[in-house]
Amino acid sequence: MEFLMQPWPWYLSGFLIACTMLVLLLMGKKFGMSSNLKTFCSVCGAGKVSSFFQFDWKADRWNLLVVVGAMLGGFVAANFLSNGDIPAISEATKDSLASLHISSDNEYLPKELFSISALSDIKTILILVVGGILIGFGARYAGGCTSGHAISGLSNLQLPSLIAVIGFFIGGLIMIHVLFPLIF
Template identity: 75%
Template sequence: MDFLFNPWPWYVSGFLIACTLLVLLLLGKRFGMSSNLRTLCTICGAGKKTSFFNFNWKEESWNLVVVLGAIIGGFVGAHYLSDGSIPDISEATKASLEQLHISQENGYLPLELFDIQSLSDFKVICILLVGGLLIGFGTRYAGGCTSGHAISGLSNLQLPSLIAVIGFFIGGLIMVHIIYPFIF
Protein backbone atom coordinates (compact mmCIF):
# COMPACT_ATOMS: atom_id res chain seq x y z
CA MET A 1 0.00 0.00 0.00
CA ASP A 2 2.99 2.31 0.35
CA PHE A 3 3.09 2.93 -3.42
CA LEU A 4 -0.30 4.69 -3.17
CA PHE A 5 1.12 7.36 -0.88
CA ASN A 6 3.97 8.34 -3.21
CA PRO A 7 3.87 9.96 -6.65
CA TRP A 8 3.61 7.36 -9.36
CA PRO A 9 6.41 7.11 -11.93
CA TRP A 10 5.69 8.76 -15.26
CA TYR A 11 5.67 5.44 -17.08
CA VAL A 12 2.82 4.07 -14.92
CA SER A 13 0.70 7.21 -15.22
CA GLY A 14 1.50 7.56 -18.91
CA PHE A 15 0.56 3.95 -19.58
CA LEU A 16 -2.77 4.39 -17.77
CA ILE A 17 -3.52 7.57 -19.73
CA ALA A 18 -2.67 5.75 -22.98
CA CYS A 19 -5.00 2.87 -22.04
CA THR A 20 -7.80 5.32 -21.28
CA LEU A 21 -7.31 7.09 -24.60
CA LEU A 22 -7.27 3.78 -26.47
CA VAL A 23 -10.62 2.85 -24.94
CA LEU A 24 -12.05 6.29 -25.79
CA LEU A 25 -10.71 6.02 -29.35
CA LEU A 26 -12.30 2.59 -29.78
CA LEU A 27 -15.59 4.00 -28.46
CA GLY A 28 -15.38 6.99 -30.80
CA LYS A 29 -15.12 9.53 -27.96
CA ARG A 30 -12.80 12.50 -27.45
CA PHE A 31 -11.31 13.55 -24.13
CA GLY A 32 -11.22 17.14 -22.93
CA MET A 33 -12.22 19.03 -19.83
CA SER A 34 -13.33 22.31 -21.42
CA SER A 35 -16.01 20.59 -23.49
CA ASN A 36 -17.81 19.92 -20.21
CA LEU A 37 -18.48 23.64 -19.82
CA ARG A 38 -20.30 23.61 -23.15
CA THR A 39 -22.28 20.58 -22.02
CA LEU A 40 -23.20 22.23 -18.71
CA CYS A 41 -24.26 25.44 -20.46
CA THR A 42 -26.43 23.41 -22.84
CA ILE A 43 -28.04 21.55 -19.94
CA CYS A 44 -28.85 24.93 -18.35
CA GLY A 45 -30.61 26.08 -21.54
CA ALA A 46 -27.99 28.20 -23.31
CA GLY A 47 -29.05 26.61 -26.62
CA LYS A 48 -32.11 28.86 -26.58
CA LYS A 49 -29.85 31.91 -26.84
CA THR A 50 -26.90 30.75 -28.98
CA SER A 51 -26.73 28.05 -31.64
CA PHE A 52 -23.27 26.97 -30.40
CA PHE A 53 -24.98 25.42 -27.38
CA ASN A 54 -27.74 23.83 -29.42
CA PHE A 55 -26.61 20.19 -29.61
CA ASN A 56 -27.53 16.83 -28.11
CA TRP A 57 -25.76 17.10 -24.77
CA LYS A 58 -26.78 13.58 -23.76
CA GLU A 59 -24.22 12.18 -26.22
CA GLU A 60 -21.48 14.07 -24.32
CA SER A 61 -22.81 13.52 -20.80
CA TRP A 62 -20.32 10.68 -20.23
CA ASN A 63 -17.57 13.31 -20.03
CA LEU A 64 -19.27 14.89 -17.01
CA VAL A 65 -18.35 11.69 -15.15
CA VAL A 66 -14.69 12.56 -15.90
CA VAL A 67 -15.14 15.91 -14.12
CA LEU A 68 -16.82 14.23 -11.17
CA GLY A 69 -14.02 11.65 -11.08
CA ALA A 70 -11.37 14.40 -11.15
CA ILE A 71 -13.04 16.15 -8.23
CA ILE A 72 -13.49 12.99 -6.17
CA GLY A 73 -10.03 11.69 -7.12
CA GLY A 74 -8.40 14.98 -6.13
CA PHE A 75 -10.20 14.93 -2.79
CA VAL A 76 -9.30 11.31 -2.06
CA GLY A 77 -5.70 11.86 -3.18
CA ALA A 78 -5.24 14.97 -1.05
CA HIS A 79 -7.00 13.73 2.09
CA TYR A 80 -6.43 9.97 2.17
CA LEU A 81 -3.49 9.12 -0.10
CA SER A 82 -1.11 11.90 0.86
CA ASP A 83 0.98 12.67 3.90
CA GLY A 84 0.21 16.36 3.40
CA SER A 85 3.70 17.31 2.28
CA ILE A 86 4.24 19.29 -0.89
CA PRO A 87 7.10 18.35 -3.23
CA ASP A 88 9.95 20.83 -2.98
CA ILE A 89 10.22 23.75 -5.35
CA SER A 90 13.66 24.17 -6.91
CA GLU A 91 16.04 26.69 -5.37
CA ALA A 92 16.17 28.64 -8.65
CA THR A 93 12.37 28.96 -8.63
CA LYS A 94 12.40 30.04 -4.98
CA ALA A 95 14.97 32.74 -5.79
CA SER A 96 12.92 33.96 -8.77
CA LEU A 97 9.76 34.09 -6.66
CA GLU A 98 11.57 35.97 -3.92
CA GLN A 99 12.67 38.63 -6.44
CA LEU A 100 9.00 39.06 -7.38
CA HIS A 101 8.03 39.36 -3.68
CA ILE A 102 6.05 36.11 -3.77
CA SER A 103 6.24 33.88 -0.73
CA GLN A 104 6.89 30.16 -0.77
CA GLU A 105 4.92 29.74 2.44
CA ASN A 106 2.10 27.83 0.76
CA GLY A 107 4.09 25.88 -1.83
CA TYR A 108 2.44 25.91 -5.24
CA LEU A 109 -0.35 28.25 -4.14
CA PRO A 110 1.31 31.52 -3.09
CA LEU A 111 -0.65 33.43 -0.49
CA GLU A 112 -0.32 36.62 -2.53
CA LEU A 113 -2.72 35.15 -5.08
CA PHE A 114 -4.61 32.32 -3.41
CA ASP A 115 -5.31 33.52 0.12
CA ILE A 116 -8.90 34.61 0.77
CA GLN A 117 -7.59 37.93 2.09
CA SER A 118 -5.89 38.63 -1.26
CA LEU A 119 -9.34 39.05 -2.81
CA SER A 120 -9.54 42.45 -1.15
CA ASP A 121 -6.61 43.58 -3.34
CA PHE A 122 -7.83 45.22 -6.57
CA LYS A 123 -4.71 44.09 -8.44
CA VAL A 124 -5.33 40.42 -7.58
CA ILE A 125 -8.99 40.67 -8.62
CA CYS A 126 -7.93 42.21 -11.96
CA ILE A 127 -5.34 39.47 -12.51
CA LEU A 128 -7.90 36.75 -11.81
CA LEU A 129 -10.59 38.33 -14.01
CA VAL A 130 -8.30 39.06 -16.96
CA GLY A 131 -6.65 35.63 -16.62
CA GLY A 132 -10.03 33.90 -16.55
CA LEU A 133 -11.25 35.80 -19.60
CA LEU A 134 -8.06 35.03 -21.52
CA ILE A 135 -8.23 31.34 -20.62
CA GLY A 136 -11.89 31.16 -21.62
CA PHE A 137 -11.29 32.98 -24.89
CA GLY A 138 -8.17 30.96 -25.67
CA THR A 139 -9.91 27.67 -24.96
CA ARG A 140 -12.79 28.57 -27.25
CA TYR A 141 -10.53 30.02 -29.96
CA ALA A 142 -8.22 26.99 -29.92
CA GLY A 143 -11.18 24.62 -30.00
CA GLY A 144 -10.24 22.97 -26.73
CA CYS A 145 -8.10 23.04 -23.63
CA THR A 146 -4.63 21.75 -22.88
CA SER A 147 -5.86 18.33 -21.82
CA GLY A 148 -7.99 17.91 -24.93
CA HIS A 149 -5.30 19.00 -27.37
CA ALA A 150 -2.17 17.69 -25.63
CA ILE A 151 -3.55 14.34 -24.54
CA SER A 152 -6.37 13.44 -26.90
CA GLY A 153 -5.54 15.51 -29.99
CA LEU A 154 -1.86 14.59 -30.13
CA SER A 155 -2.59 10.91 -29.56
CA ASN A 156 -4.93 11.10 -32.58
CA LEU A 157 -2.13 12.79 -34.59
CA GLN A 158 -4.19 15.93 -35.23
CA LEU A 159 -2.14 18.79 -36.69
CA PRO A 160 -4.37 21.51 -35.15
CA SER A 161 -3.68 20.00 -31.72
CA LEU A 162 0.07 20.09 -32.35
CA ILE A 163 -0.19 23.76 -33.35
CA ALA A 164 -2.32 24.50 -30.27
CA VAL A 165 0.11 22.72 -27.91
CA ILE A 166 3.06 24.64 -29.38
CA GLY A 167 1.03 27.82 -28.84
CA PHE A 168 0.34 26.81 -25.22
CA PHE A 169 4.05 26.40 -24.56
CA ILE A 170 4.97 29.66 -26.25
CA GLY A 171 2.24 31.46 -24.31
CA GLY A 172 3.45 29.90 -21.06
CA LEU A 173 7.02 31.00 -21.72
CA ILE A 174 5.90 34.55 -22.54
CA MET A 175 3.78 34.63 -19.39
CA VAL A 176 6.51 33.35 -17.07
CA HIS A 177 9.43 35.30 -18.50
CA ILE A 178 7.83 38.58 -19.65
CA ILE A 179 4.33 39.24 -18.32
CA TYR A 180 4.65 37.70 -14.84
CA PRO A 181 7.71 39.77 -13.85
CA PHE A 182 5.99 42.87 -15.26
CA ILE A 183 2.86 42.27 -13.14
CA PHE A 184 4.75 41.62 -9.92
Protein backbone atom coordinates in the same frame (compact mmCIF):
# COMPACT_ATOMS: atom_id res chain seq x y z
CA MET B 1 -0.52 1.49 0.67
CA GLU B 2 2.74 3.45 0.72
CA PHE B 3 2.79 3.42 -3.09
CA LEU B 4 -0.53 5.30 -3.19
CA MET B 5 0.69 7.86 -0.65
CA GLN B 6 3.48 9.28 -2.79
CA PRO B 7 3.65 11.01 -6.17
CA TRP B 8 3.65 8.46 -8.97
CA PRO B 9 6.47 8.45 -11.50
CA TRP B 10 5.76 10.07 -14.84
CA TYR B 11 6.11 6.81 -16.76
CA LEU B 12 3.35 5.13 -14.75
CA SER B 13 0.99 8.10 -14.91
CA GLY B 14 1.73 8.55 -18.61
CA PHE B 15 1.06 4.87 -19.28
CA LEU B 16 -2.30 5.08 -17.48
CA ILE B 17 -3.25 8.19 -19.50
CA ALA B 18 -2.28 6.36 -22.70
CA CYS B 19 -4.46 3.39 -21.70
CA THR B 20 -7.37 5.72 -21.02
CA MET B 21 -6.89 7.40 -24.40
CA LEU B 22 -6.78 4.02 -26.16
CA VAL B 23 -10.09 3.03 -24.58
CA LEU B 24 -11.66 6.39 -25.54
CA LEU B 25 -10.36 6.10 -29.12
CA LEU B 26 -11.76 2.59 -29.42
CA MET B 27 -15.11 3.90 -28.17
CA GLY B 28 -15.01 6.82 -30.63
CA LYS B 29 -14.90 9.44 -27.86
CA LYS B 30 -12.85 12.63 -27.53
CA PHE B 31 -11.36 13.82 -24.25
CA GLY B 32 -11.14 17.45 -23.18
CA MET B 33 -12.11 19.44 -20.12
CA SER B 34 -13.19 22.67 -21.82
CA SER B 35 -15.89 20.90 -23.82
CA ASN B 36 -17.61 20.19 -20.51
CA LEU B 37 -18.39 23.88 -20.06
CA LYS B 38 -20.28 23.86 -23.36
CA THR B 39 -22.11 20.70 -22.31
CA PHE B 40 -22.92 22.11 -18.87
CA CYS B 41 -24.24 25.37 -20.38
CA SER B 42 -26.41 23.36 -22.76
CA VAL B 43 -27.76 21.27 -19.86
CA CYS B 44 -28.67 24.52 -18.07
CA GLY B 45 -30.64 25.80 -21.07
CA ALA B 46 -28.15 28.07 -22.83
CA GLY B 47 -29.46 26.71 -26.15
CA LYS B 48 -32.48 29.00 -25.69
CA VAL B 49 -30.14 32.00 -25.83
CA SER B 50 -27.52 30.94 -28.38
CA SER B 51 -27.56 28.40 -31.19
CA PHE B 52 -23.97 27.48 -30.26
CA PHE B 53 -25.36 25.52 -27.31
CA GLN B 54 -28.05 23.73 -29.33
CA PHE B 55 -26.70 20.20 -29.66
CA ASP B 56 -27.34 16.75 -28.24
CA TRP B 57 -25.62 17.21 -24.89
CA LYS B 58 -26.80 13.79 -23.74
CA ALA B 59 -24.28 12.22 -26.11
CA ASP B 60 -21.51 14.02 -24.18
CA ARG B 61 -22.82 13.52 -20.64
CA TRP B 62 -20.20 10.83 -20.04
CA ASN B 63 -17.57 13.58 -20.22
CA LEU B 64 -19.27 15.42 -17.34
CA LEU B 65 -18.35 12.41 -15.23
CA VAL B 66 -14.70 13.16 -16.05
CA VAL B 67 -15.07 16.55 -14.33
CA VAL B 68 -16.79 15.01 -11.32
CA GLY B 69 -14.11 12.31 -11.22
CA ALA B 70 -11.32 14.89 -11.39
CA MET B 71 -12.82 16.82 -8.49
CA LEU B 72 -13.49 13.71 -6.40
CA GLY B 73 -10.09 12.26 -7.27
CA GLY B 74 -8.35 15.47 -6.21
CA PHE B 75 -10.29 15.53 -2.96
CA VAL B 76 -9.58 11.87 -2.18
CA ALA B 77 -5.89 12.22 -3.09
CA ALA B 78 -5.43 15.35 -0.97
CA ASN B 79 -7.39 14.16 2.05
CA PHE B 80 -6.96 10.38 2.15
CA LEU B 81 -3.99 9.40 -0.01
CA SER B 82 -1.53 12.01 1.14
CA ASN B 83 0.77 11.82 4.11
CA GLY B 84 1.02 15.60 4.12
CA ASP B 85 4.44 15.75 2.49
CA ILE B 86 4.57 18.18 -0.38
CA PRO B 87 7.36 17.49 -2.87
CA ALA B 88 10.06 20.10 -2.36
CA ILE B 89 10.59 22.80 -4.95
CA SER B 90 14.10 23.67 -6.01
CA GLU B 91 16.17 26.41 -4.41
CA ALA B 92 16.38 28.17 -7.79
CA THR B 93 12.57 28.31 -7.91
CA LYS B 94 12.43 29.63 -4.35
CA ASP B 95 14.98 32.34 -5.23
CA SER B 96 13.02 33.25 -8.37
CA LEU B 97 9.79 33.52 -6.37
CA ALA B 98 11.52 35.62 -3.72
CA SER B 99 12.69 38.06 -6.40
CA LEU B 100 9.01 38.50 -7.32
CA HIS B 101 8.07 38.95 -3.61
CA ILE B 102 6.24 35.63 -3.53
CA SER B 103 6.86 33.39 -0.53
CA SER B 104 7.72 29.73 -0.86
CA ASP B 105 6.91 28.70 2.71
CA ASN B 106 3.70 27.01 1.54
CA GLU B 107 5.45 25.33 -1.40
CA TYR B 108 2.90 25.04 -4.26
CA LEU B 109 0.33 27.46 -2.83
CA PRO B 110 1.97 30.80 -2.06
CA LYS B 111 -0.22 32.88 0.24
CA GLU B 112 0.23 35.95 -1.98
CA LEU B 113 -1.73 34.17 -4.71
CA PHE B 114 -3.84 31.52 -2.96
CA SER B 115 -5.48 32.98 0.13
CA ILE B 116 -8.70 34.74 1.05
CA SER B 117 -6.74 37.91 1.83
CA ALA B 118 -5.38 37.92 -1.74
CA LEU B 119 -8.96 38.34 -2.98
CA SER B 120 -9.24 41.67 -1.17
CA ASP B 121 -6.80 43.19 -3.66
CA ILE B 122 -8.48 44.66 -6.75
CA LYS B 123 -5.39 43.77 -8.82
CA THR B 124 -5.81 40.08 -7.92
CA ILE B 125 -9.51 40.15 -8.81
CA LEU B 126 -8.76 41.81 -12.16
CA ILE B 127 -6.08 39.24 -12.91
CA LEU B 128 -8.51 36.41 -12.13
CA VAL B 129 -11.34 37.89 -14.22
CA VAL B 130 -9.20 38.89 -17.22
CA GLY B 131 -7.21 35.64 -17.05
CA GLY B 132 -10.41 33.59 -16.88
CA ILE B 133 -11.88 35.38 -19.89
CA LEU B 134 -8.66 34.98 -21.89
CA ILE B 135 -8.38 31.30 -21.03
CA GLY B 136 -12.02 30.70 -21.93
CA PHE B 137 -11.68 32.62 -25.19
CA GLY B 138 -8.39 30.91 -26.01
CA ALA B 139 -9.77 27.45 -25.38
CA ARG B 140 -12.81 28.16 -27.53
CA TYR B 141 -10.76 29.83 -30.30
CA ALA B 142 -8.26 26.94 -30.34
CA GLY B 143 -11.12 24.46 -30.55
CA GLY B 144 -10.25 22.91 -27.21
CA CYS B 145 -8.15 23.19 -24.11
CA THR B 146 -4.62 22.02 -23.41
CA SER B 147 -5.74 18.59 -22.22
CA GLY B 148 -7.97 18.08 -25.23
CA HIS B 149 -5.33 19.04 -27.77
CA ALA B 150 -2.25 17.65 -26.02
CA ILE B 151 -3.74 14.35 -24.95
CA SER B 152 -6.60 13.60 -27.32
CA GLY B 153 -5.61 15.58 -30.40
CA LEU B 154 -1.99 14.44 -30.44
CA SER B 155 -3.11 10.85 -29.82
CA ASN B 156 -5.16 11.15 -33.01
CA LEU B 157 -2.14 12.65 -34.85
CA GLN B 158 -4.07 15.83 -35.65
CA LEU B 159 -1.93 18.63 -37.09
CA PRO B 160 -4.19 21.41 -35.67
CA SER B 161 -3.64 19.96 -32.19
CA LEU B 162 0.12 19.96 -32.69
CA ILE B 163 -0.04 23.61 -33.75
CA ALA B 164 -2.25 24.44 -30.75
CA VAL B 165 0.09 22.67 -28.31
CA ILE B 166 3.09 24.54 -29.72
CA GLY B 167 1.08 27.76 -29.29
CA PHE B 168 0.24 26.83 -25.69
CA PHE B 169 3.91 26.33 -24.90
CA ILE B 170 4.93 29.59 -26.57
CA GLY B 171 2.16 31.44 -24.73
CA GLY B 172 3.21 29.86 -21.43
CA LEU B 173 6.83 30.85 -21.94
CA ILE B 174 5.85 34.44 -22.80
CA MET B 175 3.61 34.57 -19.73
CA ILE B 176 6.21 33.29 -17.29
CA HIS B 177 9.25 35.10 -18.64
CA VAL B 178 7.71 38.39 -19.82
CA LEU B 179 4.23 39.11 -18.42
CA PHE B 180 4.47 37.45 -14.98
CA PRO B 181 7.39 39.61 -13.80
CA LEU B 182 5.57 42.72 -15.08
CA ILE B 183 2.34 41.82 -13.29
CA PHE B 184 3.97 40.82 -10.00
